[in-house]
Amino acid sequence: MEYTDRLDGGQGAVRVVIVDDHPLFREGLRAALDSADGVSVVAQAETVAAARTAVSEHGADVVVMDLSLPDGSGIDATRHLAESHPGLPVLMLTMADDDGSLLAALAAGARGYLVKGASRDEVLHAVRTVACGGAVFGREVADRIAALMAGGRQREAELLFPALTAREVEVLELVARGLDNRRIARELFLAEKTVRNHLSHIFDKLQVATRAEAVARARDAGLGEKPGAAGGSA
Structure with missing residues (x-):
């Protein structure tokens, strides 16, 4: 099932599925969203597995997703939804405000990222924005994205590959x-032997078996030259 951008064309309320393992928070968020015009919470879930079922059974225009769930990560759930329901926007609403979580969420396909503590109006604006095909981030998150971009590719790679040393x-x-x-x-x-040792550790940490696989992972993260780019010989 593919989802297209939702425009205000008489299609009814924006259908929301809330995924969070804290019942009180879920209920509070449901009440806040249901009280707004044009928004309806159609299901709630507290696990990755329940989120998949809820989206499949109830449909959704937006999934509001926590990062930490009892049976897995909201990142994994977001990635799965991106594969099984292409175009379905996921809005992360989480306590996690570290750079690694932010980048992982974006890489998984999240359309928005808010830190819990955001106001009702901020959450409503975010839900409506991603439902219409936009992307939205809290002010502090937007500032962090700008800083990460300014920090260059290596800094981003360190965050995407946290197991690797600098x-x-x-x-x-x-x-x-x-x-x-x-x-x-x-x-x-460095000595060539030291380089070989580093490569061995890199292969183990990235769980790759060949140099070509390591290159592919690195280029996916923005390192090196993209395939097809001009470059010198090794």
């Missing part, structure tokens, strides 16, 4: 640029 990210960047171990060693003033 040095391992540097090595991965050079691998993604097509450099061989000898060139990497010269660039970073």
